[in-house]
Amino acid sequence: MIADDRTLLLDLENLGSVRLRPRPLRARLMTLLAAAGEHHHAVAAYAVAEDGIDxxxxxxxxxxxxPLRVAPGPNAAELALLTHARHVHAEGGRTFLVGSADGRFAELTSLGRVELLVWDGQPVATKLAEVAHRVHRLQRPHNSSADDFNATSPPITEVSPAAPPEPPSDRCQPNGIGTHLLTALVTGIATAAGQRLFDAIWPRGRR
Structure with a gap:
C-alpha cells in the first residue's frame, strides 16, 4: 500500500444498518461506496452471536x-476496525474513510487523514468532529420503517455516540477486575480477527 491508498472502514452498527433486510442494506452500502469514491479496499465490522444468522x-x-464479524461485546466492532486500521498503517496506508460517528475513531488521526461518512442528522461525537479532516453528510436512501428490518431483529434507534450510557443496576455492575478482563478479551479477539482479515485480503507476497 501507499500513503494515498484510501481505506473504507464501516461500522454497520453505528450506521444503523446491521439489522436491515438485504435490499435496504444494499442501498445504504451503495450510497456509502459512491460517496467514498475510489478506494483500496472496504471493511465492514458488525457483531454476530455464535448461534446467530449473518x-x-x-x-x-x-x-x-x-466482512469483519466480531462477537457481541462493548465496542467490539469499533475495536476491530481500529485494529485493522493499524495493520493498514503498518503497510503504508495513511488515508481512512470512516463510516461511523463514534468518538473512538478520533484516535485514527494519529495514523493519517480521517474523513467521515455519516447520515444527515446523525450526531457525531464531539471529539471526533473536532479532529476529522472532513465530514461528508449523506442522505439515507430509505426511511427507516418496520418493513426495512429483519423480522428477528427489531429496528434500533440511532443515538448520539457522545451520549453517556445509562449506568447498569447494582446487581449487574461489574467490578474493576471484571471490566478490565472483558476489555482485554474483546481487544484480543479484535486484534486476531483484524490480522486474519488483513492477511486474507493481501497475502504477504502481494503487498
Whole structure:
C-alpha cells in the first residue's frame, strides 16, 4: 500500500444498518461506496452471536466489502476496525474513510487523514468532529420503517455516540477486575480477527 491508498472502514452498527433486510442494506452500502469514491479496499465490522444468522454476509460479498464479524461485546466492532486500521498503517496506508460517528475513531488521526461518512442528522461525537479532516453528510436512501428490518431483529434507534450510557443496576455492575478482563478479551479477539482479515485480503507476497 501507499500513503494515498484510501481505506473504507464501516461500522454497520453505528450506521444503523446491521439489522436491515438485504435490499435496504444494499442501498445504504451503495450510497456509502459512491460517496467514498475510489478506494483500496472496504471493511465492514458488525457483531454476530455464535448461534446467530449473518444476514449481511451475502450483501457484503456482492459489493466486495470484506466482512469483519466480531462477537457481541462493548465496542467490539469499533475495536476491530481500529485494529485493522493499524495493520493498514503498518503497510503504508495513511488515508481512512470512516463510516461511523463514534468518538473512538478520533484516535485514527494519529495514523493519517480521517474523513467521515455519516447520515444527515446523525450526531457525531464531539471529539471526533473536532479532529476529522472532513465530514461528508449523506442522505439515507430509505426511511427507516418496520418493513426495512429483519423480522428477528427489531429496528434500533440511532443515538448520539457522545451520549453517556445509562449506568447498569447494582446487581449487574461489574467490578474493576471484571471490566478490565472483558476489555482485554474483546481487544484480543479484535486484534486476531483484524490480522486474519488483513492477511486474507493481501497475502504477504502481494503487498
Amino acid at each position: 444476514s449481511a454476509a451475502a450483501v457484503l460479498a456482492e459489493l466486495r466489502i470484506a
